[in-house]
Amino acid sequence: MKDQAENLRRRLEARHNQSMARTIAVLSGKGGVGKSNFSLNFSIALSQRGKKVLLFDMDIGMGNIDILIGEHSPYSIIDFFENDCSLKDIITAGPGNISIINGGTGLTNLFSLDEDKYTRFNEELSLLLANYDYILFDMGAGITQDSMKFMLCVDELVVITTPEPTSIMDAYSAMKFINSVNKEVPLFLVCNRVFTSKDGKEAIKRLQNALVKFLGLETVALGYLPNDGIVSKSVTKQMPFILFDSEADVSKAIMDIASRYANHSFGGELTLQRSHFLRNMKRYFLGK
Template identity: 80%
Template structure:
């Protein structure tokens, strides 16, 4: 009886201490900057740090996660909205012990949510959020009217850029648009395909200074990834680069980024608000 009481107490304490997953949208101002590759390998890196991660491929019509891992998920979010599957049923176990949901035309289903669909989505996603530490949404390149609504729902944004001037300009424009509607959402910056550490640091600093000067908006430079041939080799083998060669420079760099993010070692200046993802979905998609 004593053991049973102790087990019950532990279960109750675990439930009380249970936290909801952070929802993170990974986006870029333009295509071709390695956004999906970052989303996949960042998810795996967080998993290697003991975090429970669900990766949601929201790149509608051009989802790359299946291609990068050399597999095809049997279900997508469409099966949840149209075929009666539960969210648990459409989850695929991915490499590095992460969970994956394929988006298909999932964003369009969210846009057309009615009260009944929202109630079902709210109930199941609430349960899902208790099972993970992070839920990452790999968004399509650029911003549409509908994807903008979704970006306003998540807890945090990770913006991917490269040192190319057009990529920097597009990343700034995307964040300017988002900031014009929501000035509170935390934003992290990652620079991909840098040739030197100096180039990576300068690119991040340039973007951060532009946000601060013109938008009065403080962002966090999360880190940068080197232009490493390991990435193209891993893509051709359809293996995430952090698993293909853990000793490669790019793999070590993304593991460092994941550690920094998971440990919140990016300064005291950023306060991460409580998650209101589902409340925001109701607000922006149902107008309530």
């Protein structure tokens, strides 16, 4: 018993002394804006900057990260909850030296965890947080009351929109919903599929102005991605566009976004706080 206690103490001390991964949820108001493609290529862009990155497909039952990379994993988050696999066991190696946990199919109540399942999930996530620099959660399209709880746990939220008015309104509605529950979580904006840099800047500025005017909500613009034909070609080839053609305009743009994020190049807009992901998990899932 003494040896076990000593080992536990050392593990806790090691975890305390290690820096915790930044947790990022990527979301959109509705589907069809390229959210998963952004999550995948953004993860690889961060990895190419020397960071250890885990991409977690949280679009349970509708996940498509494995389709985008053309590799079907034998394991998914379903195996963690239903087959008692550990999170470490279900991690697979992805392209660009990233790690991936797939969403799988058939599980609809991931966010409605009982205390036992929550405790196990929390304990294993805490180990992963010590082993990565970034953990990205590719959320399902839209927001539900249950998925909202999870999004409120992460350190930052990245919202994907396009210049289309309906997409901007969907993104606005999603952030309004988030802000009504938690006014402190940092929000980043990325505009996808822009035809000109002017379109991208104007779309983001319109959205930011509306958020400030009606909600008093400040957000950070990470950048925009051009409507590049390379993207559809890479999807057909089931290869991330940043690896399919690293010199393409969209690939350079995602690298710029990753650089801006990783370097905290936000000017005076935002100061990133220490991660409280595990504490938030306990608060929002157990009410403690």
